[in-house]
Amino acid sequence: MVLDDLGSSLRGTLDKLRGKSRISEEDVEEIVKEIQRSLISADVDITLVQELSDNIKERALEEEPPAGTPARDFVLRIVYEELVDLIGDSTELPLEEQTILLAGLQGSGKTTSAAKMAWWFSTKGLRPAVIQTDTFRPGAYDQAKEMAERAEVDFYGNPDAEDPVQIARQGLEETSEADVHIVDTAGRHALEDDLIDEIEQIEGVVDPDTSLLVLDAAIGQGAKEQAQQFDESIGIDGVVITKLDGTAKGGGALTAVDQTDSSIAFLGTGEEVQDVERFEPDGFISRLLGMGDLAQLAERVERAMQETDIEEEDWDPEDMLQGNFTLNDMQKQMEAMNNMGPLDQVMDMIPGFGSGIKDQLPDDAMDVTQDRMRRFQVIMDSMTDAEKEYPKAIGQSQIERIARGSGTSEDDVRELLDQYKMMERTIKQFQNMGSEQEMQRMMKQMEQQGGGGGMGGMGPF
Numbered sequence: 001m002v003l004d005d006l007g008s009s010l011r012g013t014l015d016k017l018r019g020k021s022r023i024s025e026e027d028v029e030e031i032v033k034e035i036q037r038s039l040i041s042a043d044v045d046i047t048l049v050q051e052l053s054d055n056i057k058e059r060a061l062e063e064e065p066p067a068g069t070p071a072r073d074f075v076l077r078i079v080y081e082e083l084v085d086l087i088g089d090s091t092e093l094p095l096e097e098q099t100i101l102l103a104g105l106q107g108s109g110k111t112t113s114a115a116k117m118a119w120w121f122s123t124k125g126l127r128p129a130v131i132q133t134d135t136f137r138p139g140a141y142d143q144a145k146e147m148a149e150r151a152e153v154d155f156y157g158n159p160d161a162e163d164p165v166q167i168a169r170q171g172l173e174e175t176s177e178a179d180v181h182i183v184d185t186a187g188r189h190a191l192e193d194d195l196i197d198e199i200e201q202i203e204g205v206v207d208p209d210t211s212l213l214v215l216d217a218a219i220g221q222g223a224k225e226q227a228q229q230f231d232e233s234i235g236i237d238g239v240v241i242t243k244l245d246g247t248a249k250g251g252g253a254l255t256a257v258d259q260t261d262s263s264i265a266f267l268g269t270g271e272e273v274q275d276v277e278r279f280e281p282d283g284f285i286s287r288l289l290g291m292g293d294l295a296q297l298a299e300r301v302e303r304a305m306q307e308t309d310i311e312e313e314d315w316d317p318e319d320m321l322q323g324n325f326t327l328n329d330m331q332k333q334m335e336a337m338n339n340m341g342p343l344d345q346v347m348d349m350i351p352g353f354g355s356g357i358k359d360q361l362p363d364d365a366m367d368v369t370q371d372r373m374r375r376f377q378v379i380m381d382s383m384t385d386a387e388k389e390y391p392k393a394i395g396q397s398q399i400e401r402i403a404r405g406s407g408t409s410e411d412d413v414r415e416l417l418d419q420y421k422m423m424e425r426t427i428k429q430f431q432n433m434g435s436e437q438e439m440q441r442m443m444k445q446m447e448q449q450g451g452g453g454g455m456g457g458m459g460p461f
Helices: 004-015 025-041 046-062 071-087 110-123 140-151 164-174 193-206 220-234 251-259 281-288 294-307 317-321 327-339 343-348 365-381 385-389 396-406 410-432 436-452
Strands: 098-103 128-132 154-156 180-184 210-216 238-242 264-268 276-278
Touching: 004 025, 004 071, 025 046, 025 071, 046 071, 046 251, 071 251, 071 281, 098 110, 098 193, 098 220, 110 128, 110 140, 110 180, 110 238, 110 264, 110 276, 128 140, 128 164, 140 154, 154 164, 164 180, 164 193, 180 193, 193 220, 210 220, 210 264, 220 251, 327 365, 327 385, 327 410, 365 396, 365 410, 396 410
Parallel strands: 098 180, 098 210, 128 154, 128 180, 210 238, 238 264
Antiparallel strands: 264 276
């Protein structure tokens, strides 16, 4: 996630305040230096870094903490509020008819972002349309059309036309029944004059309600000039930050927000059309500081259950708490979990979980877990219905057949069966649970099992 190193280092620094009832000037100096180091390494403009650190230092030394508030909680609240203030509010995008113009350099992720945003609007009950006006980049039309089809939204483009302004004009007419028009423009490798002239002409034709600048999270300090020129040309109302699923630093995008006096609209967190989040500063900073983001988590859970291919009469999550737990139940849980997105992103949304536990795991732990889930899915796809319904009856000959059919090893199949047995035991413990003391004992046991960082101790997904 963007600025993830900042979150990790801040949590480590704040943890040094545990047990203290008062904060000293030395404590504040250490925290401010850590913030400065992390922000600068994340390519945030030095002026912003100084402003933020000065505000935190001044408040931490001059404000009186509420009675009984530990020093760590007091400083955490100040850091949280100042970071939220730095990033600003989310770009205003009402759920009503509107036209959105996307600008940015080639490779910034405009075409993918257009489809992602259209998909997001469609989940809110609106009918969106993507209009592709890029006649410069080879393959732009094909990519945009494919992405729009994956998002299941209206699309207009003309691969034979040479005038992007005319394509924009015709696109609005051809998609007139859409509620939200998202106009994707051409990018270049640099801020060339013909790029600026072209987007100014398109802007004049489509008369957008909102103009968004799309930025790769890895852009760094180059975002400053880019943001200034686009803002002078068409006016920038918000920023879309893309490719946050990699190792990007993201500070340049924050600098762009400051330079254009705008805000962040969306975050792109993966390659699929569903990998997009409406930016909400409170939840974003909460995740950064390990405080979770329950609103975003709830939205993902709801989306996952809708997208999981489950016939209501075939499977009900509550059934497994009443009767036998089968591999069919386990497979449906995995499908729902996969639809929620990468595990590391989901963990970030769970209060106290993303920071306290994830920081202690190896860097590739989440990748390993995700790969393990995919491997289990392939193995279960190679099983018969009877085997998934009665996995205890699976013998050596069946293990050999399932391994051959799934292209995995016999050990992989046994690992899946061991995982199933562990989850079945956990479910039975929940079924037999009759007291608060038993609940506490169970939670403690699950925490101990989860220490290995794999999927084995996570219990039901």
